[in-house]
Amino acid sequence: MLNGSTFIRRELMIRIVRAFDSGALETELDQIPIKLRPKNERSSRCCVYHDRAILKYRLMALLGVSVEDEVDEAKPLSAYYAEKAWSGDDTPAKPKTPLSVCGPACSGCPDARVVSTQNCRGCFARPCVYNCPKKAIEVVDGHSVIDQKLCIKCGKCITACPYNAIVKTTVPCEEACPVGAIKKNEFGVAEIDFEKCIFCGKCFNACPFAAVMERSQLVDVLAAMKRGEKLVAMVAPAAEKQFPGKIEQLLSACAKAGFSDVMEVALGAEMTTAHETAEFIERMEKDPKTFMTTSCCPAWVNLVWKHLPELVDHVSLTPSPMVYAREIVKAKDPSAKTVFIGPCVAKRSEARRKDVDYVLSFEELGAILAGRKIDVIACEPWPVPRPANPTARNYSRSCGVTDAVLAEATGKIPGFKLDSKQINGIDRKTCTMVKLHASGKIPVNFLEVMACPGGCQNGPCSLVK
Amino acid sequence: MESVKIEICCGTACYLLGAANMMNIEDQLPAEWRDKVDIEAKTCLELCERDNLGGAPYVRINGTEIMSQATPEKLLTRIGELIEGAA
Numbered sequence: 001m002l003n004g005s006t007f008i009r010r011e012l013m014i015r016i017v018r019a020f021d022s023g024a025l026e027t028e029l030d031q032i033p034i035k036l037r038p039k040n041e042r043s044s045r046c047c048v049y050h051d052r053a054i055l056k057y058r059l060m061a062l063l064g065v066s067v068e069d070e071v072d073e074a075k076p077l078s079a080y081y082a083e084k085a086w087s088g089d090d091t092p093a094k095p096k097t098p099l100s101v102c103g104p105a106c107s108g109c110p111d112a113r114v115v116s117t118q119n120c121r122g123c124f125a126r127p128c129v130y131n132c133p134k135k136a137i138e139v140v141d142g143h144s145v146i147d148q149k150l151c152i153k154c155g156k157c158i159t160a161c162p163y164n165a166i167v168k169t170t171v172p173c174e175e176a177c178p179v180g181a182i183k184k185n186e187f188g189v190a191e192i193d194f195e196k197c198i199f200c201g202k203c204f205n206a207c208p209f210a211a212v213m214e215r216s217q218l219v220d221v222l223a224a225m226k227r228g229e230k231l232v233a234m235v236a237p238a239a240e241k242q243f244p245g246k247i248e249q250l251l252s253a254c255a256k257a258g259f260s261d262v263m264e265v266a267l268g269a270e271m272t273t274a275h276e277t278a279e280f281i282e283r284m285e286k287d288p289k290t291f292m293t294t295s296c297c298p299a300w301v302n303l304v305w306k307h308l309p310e311l312v313d314h315v316s317l318t319p320s321p322m323v324y325a326r327e328i329v330k331a332k333d334p335s336a337k338t339v340f341i342g343p344c345v346a347k348r349s350e351a352r353r354k355d356v357d358y359v360l361s362f363e364e365l366g367a368i369l370a371g372r373k374i375d376v377i378a379c380e381p382w383p384v385p386r387p388a389n390p391t392a393r394n395y396s397r398s399c400g401v402t403d404a405v406l407a408e409a410t411g412k413i414p415g416f417k418l419d420s421k422q423i424n425g426i427d428r429k430t431c432t433m434v435k436l437h438a439s440g441k442i443p444v445n446f447l448e449v450m451a452c453p454g455g456c457q458n459g460p461c462s463l464v465k
Numbered sequence: 466m467e468s469v470k471i472e473i474c475c476g477t478a479c480y481l482l483g484a485a486n487m488m489n490i491e492d493q494l495p496a497e498w499r500d501k502v503d504i505e506a507k508t509c510l511e512l513c514e515r516d517n518l519g520g521a522p523y524v525r526i527n528g529t530e531i532m533s534q535a536t537p538e539k540l541l542t543r544i545g546e547l548i549e550g551a552a
Contacts, residue, residue: 002483010481011518036519244475244488244506363481370478375508377475464485 004044005210010363011036012058013218017371020222029059029077050104057102061213064220066100084219097194098215098348099204101182105211108188109171114153116144119165127160176206178426179307198302200426200451201345201460214345214461218364221339225258229337231358233259233365234325236342237266237388238396238456242362242463247393248381253374254365255382260336261329266388268325269395272296273404276318280405281413284445291437291445294401296320298350299451303426310438314447321395322347323354341365343459346451361461396456398424402448420446425453468503469547471540472525476509479522487522487537494544501548 015032019025033055037048044051056077057067065080116128122142129137129144136150137157144165146157158166173182173190181196182203190211192203204212224231233254235247243250251262280292295301295316304311326338337357340347348359360368369376387393391404402420409416421444423430434449436442452458458465473479473487491504512523512531520533524540532543 002486007482011521014478014481014518243477244480366477366481370476370481373476373509375476377506378508463481 005208006363008055009058009210010367012055012062013216013364013367014370016059016062016218017222017367020219020226021371025219026078026081029063029081030056032059054102054105057104058210058213061100061102062216062218064215064217066097066215067102067213068100081219096352097192097197098199098345099192099197099201100213100215101190101192102211102213103187103189105209106189106207107209107211108184108190110169111184112153112168112170112175113148114146114151114155114158114166114168116146116166119163120144120161121163121165123163127162128157128166131156131160172206172208173203173212176202178202178428178431179303182212196306198299198306198426198451199346199349200299200303204345205460214348214361216364217348217358217360218367221358221360221364222368224337224358230260230333230335231258231339232329232333232336233262234265234268234322234329234338234340234356235262236340236344236347236396236456237264237269237321237393237400238343238459238462239341239362240393240396240457242343242457243366243376245376245379246381248384248387249376249379251382251384252379253369253376254341256374256379257365257368257372259339261333262382263325263328264384264388264393265321265325265340265342266392266395267328268323269296269321269392269404270389271324271327272318272321272395273392273401273408276316276401277405277408279316279318280418280446281409281416289440290314291447292316293437293447294449296395296401297346297450297456298344299346299426300449302346302349303431303451307431308434308438311434314438319354320350321392322350322356326354326356343456343462345460362463363461366463398422398450398453398455399448400455402446405446418446419444420448423447423449424455426451468501469544470527471502471504471544472507472510473504473535474510474512474521474523474525475506476511476513478509478513478518482518482521483534483536484522487524487535487540490537490540493537493541498544498548502544 019028033052036055037051039048059077060067063080120143122139134150134152136147138145179196179198181193182190185191239250240247254262283290283292291314293314295318304315322340329336329338339358339360340351340356341360343362351359391407394400399422406418437447473484475484494502510523510525513521522535524532524535526532
C-alpha cells in the first residue's frame with residue numbers, strides 16, 4: 001500500500017532518472033530538495049528546512065552513499081555525484097550495507113511502554129489491577145497508573161480493560177526487527193548493528209518516518225547504460241502482477257529501457273529445483289534422520305549464518321535462482337554485466353557475495369521506465385525462447401520451492417518422501433521456532449523459510465503487496 | 466444521461482505513485498452506479514511533466530476535468546457527485 005514515505009522515495013527516483021537523462025543531474029541534484037519544499041509552503045515536519053535536510057540524505061542514499069559515512073556536512077550532492085566518477089569508472093560500486101539510517105529523519109520514538117490513557121474511568125471492577133501478573137498497576141486519584149519498573153509489557157491489562165484505556169506504545173523499527181539489530185543509540189536515534197542485521201528490510205518498511213533507507217545502485221546502472229555497457233536484466237519471478245501487463249511485456253519494457261538483454265530469473269529457478277532435489281535425496285540417503293532447509297531466501301541464509309550457527313550444516317548448498325541466472329547470462333556472453341531486479345533488500349547482500357553486478361528494486365526499475373516514458377501495457381510481449389515452467393515462476397510464493405521440489409521428484413524417485421514445513425515470514429516467534437528444528441524436536445526433513453510473509457511478492461520493495 | 470467517463474493514467478509514473486491502488490476501482494463501485502460509469506486504464510496521459518510529478522496519480526474525468534493525487538476514495542466521491550448531481 002502506498003503511503004507518504006513510499007511516495008517521496010519513488011518521486012525522487014523518477015526525478016533522478018529524468019535529470020540524468022537530460023544530462024543535468026549534477027546541476028539539478030542540489031536543487032531538488034528546494035524545489036520540492038519551497039519556502040512559505042507546507043512542510044511534512046517542523047519546517048521546510050528540516051524537510052530539505054532529509055531530502056538531501058534521501059538523495060544521498062539514492063546515489064548509493066551511506067548516510068552514516070557523511071564526514072563533511074557542507075558537501076553538496078553534486079560533489080558526491082562527481083566523486084563517484086560514474087563517467088569512467090567501470091567497477092561497480094557495491095555498497096557493503098544495503099541499508100542506512102538517516103538520523104535527522106529518525107523521530108527518536110519513546111521506548112516501548114504500556115501506559116494508561118485518559119480513557120481510564122477508574123472503575124470499580126479494575127480488571128487491569130486484578131489481571132496484572134506483576135502487580136504493577138495501582139489506581140491513584142481515580143486513575144490507573146502502571147509502574148514501569150515492574151511492568152513486563154505482557155499486555156494482559158490491555159485486553160482486560162473494557163474502555164480500551166491502556167495502550168502499548170512501540171518503537172516500530174525495533175518491534176519489526178526479528179533479530180534485535182536496530183536500537184536507539186545514546187542520542188536516541190536508531191542505529192543498525194550490521195554485525196547482527198540480516199537485511200530482511202522489515203525496519204525499512206516499518207519506520208513511519210522513513211528514516212531507514214536503501215543504498216541504491218540506480219545511478220550506477222544508469223551510468224553503466226550510458227557508457228554503453230552490456231547490462232542484462234534478470235527479472236525475479238516475484239515480478240508477476242507487480243506491473244500492469246504480462247511478465248513478457250515487462251521484459252520488453254526492460255529491453256526498451258536500455259538493457260542489452262533480458263531474462264526471467266525463473267529459468268535459474270528451474271536449475272535450483274533440479275540441484276536442490278538431487279542434494280536433498282543425497283542428504284537423506286546419508287542420514288535419513290536429518291533435515292535440509294532452503295537457501296534461496298537471502299535474509300534467511302543471513303539469519304542462519306549470523307544467529308543460528310547450529311543450523312548452518314542444514315542449509316542447502318544449492319545456489320539460488322539468481323546465481324544460476326547469472327551463470328546462464330555469463331555462459332552466453334562473458335562480458336555482459338548482470339542486473340538482478342526484484343523486491344528484496346537482502347538480495348543486495350547476496351549479489352555482493354555472488355558477483356552479480358547490480359541489484360535494482362521493482363521501484364527503481366519502475367522509476368527508470370517512468371523516467372523514460374515506457375508503459376508496460378503498451379509494450380509487445382518479449383519473444384522469450386521458451387517461458388519458464390510454472391513451478392519455477394511460482395518460486396517467489398511461500399510453498400513455491402517445496403512444490404517445485406515435490407513436482408521434480410515425485411514419480412521419478414521410488415520411495416521419495418518429503419515431510420515439509422514452511423516458515424512463512426521471519427519474526428521473533430519464528431526465530432525461536434526454528435531453533436527447535438536444530439534440536440531435532442520437530443519431525444520434518446525439508447524446511448522452507450521465506451523472510452517475507454506470503455513470499456517475495458510481499459518483499460520490502462515490491463510495488464503491489 | 467451519458468455515463469461518466471473515467472480515464473485512469475496507468476503510465477508507469479502514475480502507476481508507481483498510486484494508480485496501482487486504483488486498478489480494481491470497478492469492483493468498488495456500488496451496484497447502482499455500474500452502468501453509469503465507464504472506466505478505462507490509459508497509457509501515460511502526459512500530465513506528470515516537469516514539476517507536476519508530485520500531483521500523480523492523475524485521472525481524467527469526462528475528457529476535461531483533471532484529478533491530481535487521485536485515490537480510490539477521492540475518485541469514488543467524485544463519481545458519486547457526478548451521478549447523483551445529474552439525477
